[in-house]
Amino acid sequence: MKNILKLLILVVLLPVAACDDLLEPAIENNRGLEAMYEEPSYAQGILANAYILLPYSGTPNSDLATDDAVSNDNSNSYLAMATGSWTSETNPVSQWQGRRNAIQYINLFLENVDQVVWSKDEVISSMYNDKLKGEAYGLRAIQLYYLLLAHGGWTSGGELLGVPNLTASENTSSDFNVPRNTFQECIDQIMSDADEAIDLLPLDFGDISSSEIPAKYVSLGVTNSSDYNRVFGNLMRGRLTGRIVEAVRAQAALLAASPAYSAGTTVSWEDAANYAATVLDRIGGVSGLAANGNTWYVNTSEIASLAAGANPAEIIWRSDVSQSNTLEADNFPPSQYGDGRVNPTQNLVDAFPMLNGYPIDDANSGYDENNPYANRDPRLSDYIVVNGSTQGPNSDVITTGTYGTNNDAINRESGYSTRTGYYLRKLLRYDCNPNPNYDTQQKHYTARIRYTEIFLNYAEAANEAWGPTGNGGHTYSAYDVIKAIRERAGIGTANNDAYLESVKGDKEQMRELIRNERRLELCFENKRFWDLRRWKVSLGDLNETAAGVQIDQTNGTLSYTPVNVELRTYKDYMYYGPIPYGEVQKWSNLQQNAGW
Template sequence: MKNISILLVLVLLFSSCDDLFEPALENNRGLEAMYNEPTYAQGILANGYLLLPYSSAPNSDVATDDAVTNDNANDYLAMATGSWTANSNPMSQWQARRNAIQYLNLFLANVDQVVWSKDEVINTMYYDRLKGEALGLRALQMYHLLLTHGGWTQDGRLLGVPVLTEPENAASDFNLPRNTFQESVDQIMADAEDAIELLPLDYGDIANAQVPQKYQALGVTNAGDYNRVNGNHMRGRITARIVEAVRAQVALLSASPAYSAGTEVTWEDAANHAATVLDRIGGVSGLAENGGTWYVKEEVDNLASGATPAEIIWRGDVGQSITLEADNFPPSLFGLGRVNPTQNLVDAFPMVNGYPISDPASGFDPANPYADRDPRLSKYIVLNESVQGPNNSVIVTGTYGTNNDALNRESGRSTRTGYYLRKLLRKDCNPNPEFNTEQKHYNARIRYTEIFLAYAEAANEAWGPTGTGGNAYSAYDVIKAIRERAGIGIDNDDEYLDMVNGDKDAMRQLIRNERRLELCFENHRFWDLRRWKVANLNETARGLQIEKPGSTLIYTPINVEARDYKDYMYHGPIPYGEVQKWTNLEQNAGW
């Protein structure tokens, strides 16, 4: 993808050189120039990648019950505490997604006229792949547009977004109404199906005997020709496997409580779409052993160019960086301590025996709250007196601490909750200006664990905890495997999971909690709370004050941040300026 960006810049630079030799009427090139210049054409497609909606930072988590920020100027803090409006919306995807879709529509309208290769068969392979990429990217971009802006109107209709499949120009009618939510889903699914048909499952060099049958039928017998189009050097672009995962995300959203009354997508549909993705890795047996810590040194440093770990369906580029650590390490490690996990989230981690800490059988001790807890707790969150950083420095968040790591010690840098972020960060980074040590990072766009949890959620709703609907595994099987990987219930065969095994409602709560833990700080929680339409969206963010008057630690829960979401905010707004401009563009209820 870096190469695509460079090519796009070079094309634009060279296209501006005419004026060096003689005056030009305009310094813009027409789209027809792409027909004989594949690089120029791919530059248009590249915008579908450059405008991808993924973030490597846990931005939206600070607007949920999982975290707060110590940055008083943070837009998500303002949003969560009562300042979310249709013209002040940090969640908005309207402009970026529509921009991406416009570029993709331009490409799709012209892709069949581009000469990709003088060889007819190779030209066909290029055409298939590049058209498939554009369709897959359009499905993905439209999904995120729908996720953010789809919602119910004042008169009780579930609307999606305007479905645009042709490029807009000066003569276009821009005053378009929104399509229904179902029509939007239908278009996404249609694009996804077409993309899956055109794209390879994965990119990679193959042998002669592995050339796909459809290209063998056209006369391709030399794998070198196929590899030229779909070989290792293409890894990182969208594939059929990735589009299948996006399709599963769309189905899960559509079947969820906040949308289901206005769609035709069922929980069974959502489970089966997720199963399509999971069956390709052998179902539950394919759950990656180290999937919960895909961001650590051992998983990143030796990653081959374009390759993905077993946990990752799609990732961003690997790059040297220290941004996450500089933003989120405690002050004593030259960090800003920006994302502070809440006590709400800490309490969601069960005991190592699998029981919630609220269950008398858990053995939880409020006077020793971190003992015998789910191992993921200490992997994802910096607890009081745990270590962090390149020198394993002890971090004291209690009020008895002697530096700015302590609770509320310094505005804008110290923790507000008694916790700091550990997940996503590499301890071998060093933000100290004397060293400024960067390490490799990448953004996990879609993880297999996310799709496993989507299957568990949908399968439980469709067929109950142990039903399979004809698939090879149940919601119970998935959750057991995920908890075993985390180190939960190893000594007692996860008694708690077996207790809820016959109760769909209890299993639902457990699945949602596992999703919360496994995907924390990856920008899923906000969207999950909305699609479930649960009260947690307005739950007060809590922390823990830890004092040490003598030799004993005293733990006191504290309220940190009251949230101010209204009921209508389970669905986001159409931007205020767009509704003002276009009379046919109807706003969601409440905004």
């Protein structure tokens, strides 16, 4: 990926923002596309724009519009969306422009790639052509998947539509007034592009010996590993691979099989489980679950030792490592020189079970409402700063109760204090210090796709397809996956996870447990907003009020009072995002989703 970034410094060919420039280079950029044929760096620059436009975010954005978190920033667009301002004109989760821009670059590249002279050596040129073409197909699958996630939906006529499926570049003579393809047609395109990418790309980039050269290239005359490694070796790590595309395919299949979409697609839960299993079988199934994968963001020695493009055991794809303390400055409590922006809710805190594995509302849990953070799932303290805890091992105690003496306390007028009684810990490094006198920064990366997500994809789909303990011919079941994830978290280890054992014979109960585990493991990673919608939860659940806790102290005794913090005002059509208002106004053939 560093190679891509270096390339982009040299080659920024087609501006992203201006539609005219996207279709045809502006006058001052007076080199035509044909120039790419003899200049590989020019050609790669076009494809590199699709990497620049990848949709992944390393900050909790859409989580702020769910029951998991609120923001203390009154101008936050996700706060506005969740409280009644989500429209087809004002849509902070829109993917329309960015994804379509990326697809335009990809289509331009695919239409010209076969004419590029990647190397004067024809065999090496052929390998470069395969690699880059494979990346392009895989990137198009990603971009289309995110378009479906944000804009696929049912029309007022009862048809499940996706987006216009553009597989050819547009120019000034193109017909832009095209209808949306069906959701199924878009899923078919994703699967087709994924298959093309998987066929052309190696499973992973990395240096190999001469005896490991794929037969395809041996037949072309490649006998020297240095020639192969020049194209597919370590220097290419960080770019799209076959393994990553397999994971994207599993994500798309899960979306299509989900309740919100299944009536309009042919993708089954069994299909979704099998696609996820393809990814998981490569690491040995549940035995490959990374022991420290649930704290990937703060595994400091692991992060420090990451070689360029290499991945920890938990990560399928990640961004480059960067040195910063921006997340910490945004989200540490005020006493730690942060703005405290993301405030986890009481709703999320209550979703963490007890150490014995039972939900807190179960009679067997041992939950004490007067000591609510005792004997809880260790992930609670990994992910959330609660009253009386610290941001890090060397920081001061954070007091969020009303008796606090600084702006860490709930609802202080500073504008930086918590609204819920909680601060964020997940994604943050405790060894950063935003204090301007020190400004200590540390290494971070965005986990684009984690193995834990694919494990949870499999568990969800396998439970629906074969029940909690069925495996469809694989060596592990939904039950096996959830047991491994909970064991890794350290819950239920003293009683053989009696709660899990009590629900493993019931698909509905297991479904709720799987969804809750997904909520906990993937919190603050921009998953829940979309999960709630693809599950088609009840409107009441979609509008569950974001809650917090007021902690008072009287004569040294703490009392905990639940408080409502922020109402959610989603309408019954808001399971599916809108097509942008301006696009529907411009193009008569572009149907809007129902309700918008």
